[in-house]
Amino acid sequence: MASSSLSSKTTGLGGTPARLSRWRAMRKWLSNQEGWVFIFPWVVGFILLDLGPYIFALIISFLNWDVGRPPSFIGFRNYQAAFTDPLVGKSLWNTFYYTLFHVPGSTVIAFTVAGLLNQKVRGMPIWRTMYYIPSVTSGVGMALIWIWLFAPRGALNGMLGWFGIEGPRWLTSTAWAMPALIIMSFWGVGSSMVIFLAGLQGVPQHLYEAAEVDGGGWWAKVRHVTIPMMTPYIFLSLILGVIGSFQVVTQALLMTEGGPDNATLFILLYIWIMGWNAFKMGYAASISWILFAIIFLATIVQFLGARRWVYYEYQEPG
Amino acid sequence: MAATTAEAGQRRPIALRAFRWTRRVLLYLIVVGGSFVYMYPVFFMLRTSLTKESDLYVVPPIIVPLPPVWENYAIMWQNGPTWSWIKNSLIVVSFSVVAETVTSVSVAYGFARTRFAARDKLFIGVLATMMLPGAVTLIPRWLIFHRLDMIDTLWPLLIPRLFGTAFYIFIMRQFFLTLPRELDDAARIDGASHLQILRKVVIPLSVPAIATIAVFSFMNRWNDFLEPLIYLLRTENLTLAVGLRFFVSRFGTEYHLLMAGAMLLIVPMIVAFFLAQKQFIRGIALTGIKG
Numbered sequence: 001m002a003s004s005s006l007s008s009k010t011t012g013l014g015g016t017p018a019r020l021s022r023w024r025a026m027r028k029w030l031s032n033q034e035g036w037v038f039i040f041p042w043v044v045g046f047i048l049l050d051l052g053p054y055i056f057a058l059i060i061s062f063l064n065w066d067v068g069r070p071p072s073f074i075g076f077r078n079y080q081a082a083f084t085d086p087l088v089g090k091s092l093w094n095t096f097y098y099t100l101f102h103v104p105g106s107t108v109i110a111f112t113v114a115g116l117l118n119q120k121v122r123g124m125p126i127w128r129t130m131y132y133i134p135s136v137t138s139g140v141g142m143a144l145i146w147i148w149l150f151a152p153r154g155a156l157n158g159m160l161g162w163f164g165i166e167g168p169r170w171l172t173s174t175a176w177a178m179p180a181l182i183i184m185s186f187w188g189v190g191s192s193m194v195i196f197l198a199g200l201q202g203v204p205q206h207l208y209e210a211a212e213v214d215g216g217g218w219w220a221k222v223r224h225v226t227i228p229m230m231t232p233y234i235f236l237s238l239i240l241g242v243i244g245s246f247q248v249v250t251q252a253l254l255m256t257e258g259g260p261d262n263a264t265l266f267i268l269l270y271i272w273i274m275g276w277n278a279f280k281m282g283y284a285a286s287i288s289w290i291l292f293a294i295i296f297l298a299t300i301v302q303f304l305g306a307r308r309w310v311y312y313e314y315q316e317p318g
Numbered sequence: 319m320a321a322t323t324a325e326a327g328q329r330r331p332i333a334l335r336a337f338r339w340t341r342r343v344l345l346y347l348i349v350v351g352g353s354f355v356y357m358y359p360v361f362f363m364l365r366t367s368l369t370k371e372s373d374l375y376v377v378p379p380i381i382v383p384l385p386p387v388w389e390n391y392a393i394m395w396q397n398g399p400t401w402s403w404i405k406n407s408l409i410v411v412s413f414s415v416v417a418e419t420v421t422s423v424s425v426a427y428g429f430a431r432t433r434f435a436a437r438d439k440l441f442i443g444v445l446a447t448m449m450l451p452g453a454v455t456l457i458p459r460w461l462i463f464h465r466l467d468m469i470d471t472l473w474p475l476l477i478p479r480l481f482g483t484a485f486y487i488f489i490m491r492q493f494f495l496t497l498p499r500e501l502d503d504a505a506r507i508d509g510a511s512h513l514q515i516l517r518k519v520v521i522p523l524s525v526p527a528i529a530t531i532a533v534f535s536f537m538n539r540w541n542d543f544l545e546p547l548i549y550l551l552r553t554e555n556l557t558l559a560v561g562l563r564f565f566v567s568r569f570g571t572e573y574h575l576l577m578a579g580a581m582l583l584i585v586p587m588i589v590a591f592f593l594a595q596k597q598f599i600r601g602i603a604l605t606g607i608k609g
Contacts, residue, residue, distance in 0.1 A: 033434055034432055034434075034512055035428045035432025035433065035434040035437060036434060037428070037512075038424050038425060038428025038432060038512070039429065039437075041421050041481050042421070042425040042444070042481055042487065043440065044481055045478070045480070045481020045482060046443055046447065046481070048481075049455070049478050049481060050447050050455060052458070053454070053455040053459050054454060056458035056461070057454050057458045060458060060461070067464070116349050117349070121346060125595075126353075127349050129591075129595065130353035130356055130357045131353055131356045132591075133357060133588060133591070134357075134360065136537060136587050137541075137587050139541035139543055140541060140543055140559040140560075140562055140563070141541070141580045141583040141584040142359070144363075144576055144577070144579065145359045145360070145362065145363045145577070145580055147566065148362075148363070148577060151571065151573065153375050154573075155379075158379065187356060187359065239449070247452070247453050249543075249544055254543075254566055271453065271456070271457075272544070272547075275457055275460075284457055285457045285458075288453050288454045288456070288457060289454060291451060291453055291454070292450070292454050295450075295451045296451075
């Protein structure tokens with residue numbers, strides 16, 4: 001088995017002369033390998049479902065593979081085609097646009113709401129649940145609701161009408177379809193909100209007291225205590241937010257199908273169209289590697305930038 | 319005279335109290351008002367699903383539709399093989415929750431509590447699968463399952479769940495690391511094996527964290543859209559989330575029926591969340607998910 005050969009290499013079995021002590025060493029070594037039993041399922045899954053497919057995807061991206069016909073090697077032609085495909089450019093631009101507003105917006109909203117929900121207010125469990133429910137129901141259910149909210153004569157335009165504003169035709173307007181999806185995404189901040197809430201409860205009270213002694217008001221406490229102490233959580237939320245945001249697809253598939261006029265064509269939606277509507281698996285794989293490279297770069301840049309602003313010095317007691 | 323001086327002495331505290339009081343009222347208004355803004359789409363869906371089509375655009379809008387129009391649900395239900403969709407979703411979800419939770423817990427135990435040479439290097443692999451975009455694996459996995467002749471069956475949605483999920487392994491490992499090591503050292507001295515320590519010592523202490531990943535698993539599998547979309551083909555083989563996609567094209571602007579369909583998807587989630595809520599919130603707080 002791959003696992004045992006791998007580990008025997010790393011654990012050098014010293015040459016003990018007596019047969020008995022060799023037997024003991026063997027038993028000790030064996031008991032140290034017990035961990036493999038627990039991790040084994042993940043190792044198998046990692047090889048079959050992650051590592052293998054990644055390598056396979058790289059190979060596919062160099063092939064002309066229309067499902068049903070034998071694949072043929074075409075070198076970098078898929079990548080060349082992708083770089084000159086105006087729809088790849090368009091969908092990347094759309095994905096950037098969405099990320100640029102969705103990630104910072106959701107982080108600020110989640111942070112603010114978490115701050116509010118950390119106050120002493122009666123009935124707090126109920127209010128927390130109400131903020132969290134839309135995130136629980138995320139995906140298809142929420143998309144269906146927002147189709148109706150964004151309808152030309154739907155609730156949103158009804159409300160705008162109270163103020164004498166004639167609302168746009170949200171999902172069928174090239175200018176407003178993307179803002180509509182961004183607005184809708186702000187209802188799904190529940191999971192980062194819960195993480196922030198957990199973080200806020202770990203900020204030591206004595207730091208606030210110290211700020212108060214120094215005459216700091218409400219904003220000074222937020223600015224000089226809460227935000228610095230929360231930076232690790234904010235960082236995690238940004239990292240996972242960007243990764244998720246670049247792979248957004250469900251809402252667009254259900255609500256706009258990429259339209260109108262490709263205004264909400266996200267990159268993963270385009271991969272899906274190329275792979276499962278056009279059945280150009282090789283081409284779709286090459287676009288997915290471009291997406292991979294962008295997400296990878298964005299994550300690395302954020303990790304490098306983190307040294308400047310993420311505060312890790314403090315260790316929680318206990 | 320004495321009364322006036324006392325009054326003067328109290329004036330500032332009264333002003334301060336009034337200020338604090340206004341601040342509290344404002345806080346309540348924002349917290350409660352905001353929670354209604356967040357719940358508004360859900361209320362609105364419930365309302366619409368019970369409204370007559372002719373009443374959808376009435377001004378002023380009807381807040382509570384009386385009498386509720388339950389027929390909307392009947393019409394929605396008959397418009398597709400709804401029962402098969404629910405059955406498929408239940409198969410996928412119940413299998414996934416059990417499989418993902420059991421495997422992730424035991425793998426996480428391996429990473430947190432056993433020692434062997436390659437352990438920490440392998441954990442980097444867990445972190446990598448968490449961070450790297452899954453979009454790349456979509457195509458190769460589909461081609462593999464295609465080769466195995468499993469397209470249009472539930473297998474591609476079930477098999478990957480048997481190997482643990484990186485994010486849940488990560489959460490559980492972080493949680494296990496916070497448990498005092500003395501507990502399992504004591505059990506070890508008493509001759510307990512790793513499996514016994516996991517079952518008798520570690521799991522009983524980890525109920526909130528396990529509940530958390532079980533809820534995550536339930537939510538993610540029930541709402542999962544892209545995977546069933548690419549693997550399932552025939553209408554009766556779909557899961558509920560993908561099946562409802564047909565409602566969008568079929569019902570078009572019959573929003574009362576669309577909302578009845580959305581209710582079908584959302585209500586089980588809300589119920590599950592309420593059932594697990596206490597453990598779930600504690601689990602999130604205890605695992606201290608952090609970078």
